[in-house]
Amino acid sequence: MYNIEEIKNTIICGDCLEEMKKIPDNSIDTIITSPPYWSCRSYLPENDKRKKLEIGLEDHPQQYIDKIVKISSECMRVLKKTGVFFLNLGDVFYTSTHQGGYDRLNKEFNKIYNHRVNIRGKYKSNWFKQKSRLMLPQRIAISLQNKGFIIRDTIIWAKKITKYPEKTSIGTTMPFPVRDRFLPAFEYIFQIVKSPKYYFNLKLLKTQLKNSSIIRFQTPIVPTYSDDNPHKKSLQGVEKYRKKFMIAKKGTDLNIQLKKELLDANPTNVVMFKVENQSTVPKGHYAKFPKALAEFFILAGCPEKGLVLDPFMGSGTTAVVAKKLGRNYIGIELNKSYCEIAEERLKAVDNSLNI
Numbered sequence: 001m002y003n004i005e006e007i008k009n010t011i012i013c014g015d016c017l018e019e020m021k022k023i024p025d026n027s028i029d030t031i032i033t034s035p036p037y038w039s040c041r042s043y044l045p046e047n048d049k050r051k052k053l054e055i056g057l058e059d060h061p062q063q064y065i066d067k068i069v070k071i072s073s074e075c076m077r078v079l080k081k082t083g084v085f086f087l088n089l090g091d092v093f094y095t096s097t098h099q100g101g102y103d104r105l106n107k108e109f110n111k112i113y114n115h116r117v118n119i120r121g122k123y124k125s126n127w128f129k130q131k132s133r134l135m136l137p138q139r140i141a142i143s144l145q146n147k148g149f150i151i152r153d154t155i156i157w158a159k160k161i162t163k164y165p166e167k168t169s170i171g172t173t174m175p176f177p178v179r180d181r182f183l184p185a186f187e188y189i190f191q192i193v194k195s196p197k198y199y200f201n202l203k204l205l206k207t208q209l210k211n212s213s214i215i216r217f218q219t220p221i222v223p224t225y226s227d228d229n230p231h232k233k234s235l236q237g238v239e240k241y242r243k244k245f246m247i248a249k250k251g252t253d254l255n256i257q258l259k260k261e262l263l264d265a266n267p268t269n270v271v272m273f274k275v276e277n278q279s280t281v282p283k284g285h286y287a288k289f290p291k292a293l294a295e296f297f298i299l300a301g302c303p304e305k306g307l308v309l310d311p312f313m314g315s316g317t318t319a320v321v322a323k324k325l326g327r328n329y330i331g332i333e334l335n336k337s338y339c340e341i342a343e344e345r346l347k348a349v350d351n352s353l354n355i
Contacts, residue, residue, distance in 0.1 A: 004307075009329055011346075013333055014334065021074065026078070029302045029307045030309070032298065033086075033088065033311050036054070038134075042057060043338075061094075072140070082198045083193070087190045087192060088187060091135065094131070141190050155190075155271060156186050158272045160185035201303075204299045205267045219242075289317060294321035294322070298321060304327070307329070308322040309331075
């Protein structure tokens with residue numbers, strides 16, 4: 001078993017499941033991670049001794065689900081009772097696909113290409129239908145829920161949003177030549193906890209109130225409901241808030257701080273994160289999530305000087321952001337090249353921070 005103090009602020013190069021078994025119970029404040037998606041990418045060269053440990057190239061989707069549930073259960077074991085686990089999961093369609101074509105010069109790409117063509121569509125059952133979305137994130141979340149863990153929320157990571165009837169869009173996502181469905185432009189991030197009471201701080205993530213909200217707060221709500229309306233009692237709190245807002249707006253009775261708080265709104269569970277230019281992606285790693293994503297969830301779920309774990313560390317984004325924000329980190333990564341990339345990125349972070 002690891003001494004938690006000795007592995008703080010380190011990258012452990014190894015299999016995440018085996019390494020997490022060595023981490024003490026209830027020792028981690030926040031877990032933020034994104035496991036490899038099923039049948040999408042190959043991250044290790046064919047001659048790598050750890051190839052058999054790689055996740056995402058399973059023959060059957062249920063094998064993938066079982067692995068992620070097992071790893072996630074281990075995450076919940078090491079998570080403190082006051083901790084939060086943010087699990088980013090992607091979905092795929094059960095379709096034999098030729099997307100991207102065949103590349104004679106790239107053997108690793110060809111391996112995952114062959115996996116897509118030969119494995120997707122191989123099995124037949126009620127949920128293995130050609131062109132069917134497999135609903136892998138939901139199946140994993142429900143499996144964890146059945147184990148007794150609390151699925152507190154589902155956050156939608158919106159990459160591109162279509163505005164209609166304007167027929168415009170904001171954001172960006174990978175183009176896909178499909179004609180019988182819409183372009184996928186979001187991913188799931190599940191917020192999972194092990195206790196009804198846990199650390200969560202929205203103060204640094206508050207957003208400005210929209211003008212429409214300000215106008216609405218100036219209009220009495222409760223009188224518009226009949227006395228027998230079951231929602232009327234719950235709306236008394238809204239009416240109290242409205243009155244406070246009106247007092248604060250006039251600058252009387254309430255202090256400046258309260259006025260400031262009243263002018264802020266809680267962030268929603270649909271978020272579009274700022275993305276970095278592709279030129280910032282570390283060489284050799286092409287699935288790095290945005291720094292803004294890591295920052296958002298670290299600020300929400302990890303106290304100052306707390307400990308953040310990413311069991312699928314990749315190129316080290318979670319650790320880099322944790323260090324910048326004055327949090328401690330532990331990263332686990334199977335690919336030795338990615339471990340080296342993460343270490344180099346961490347060296348570039350201002351070492352004057354007290355972490």
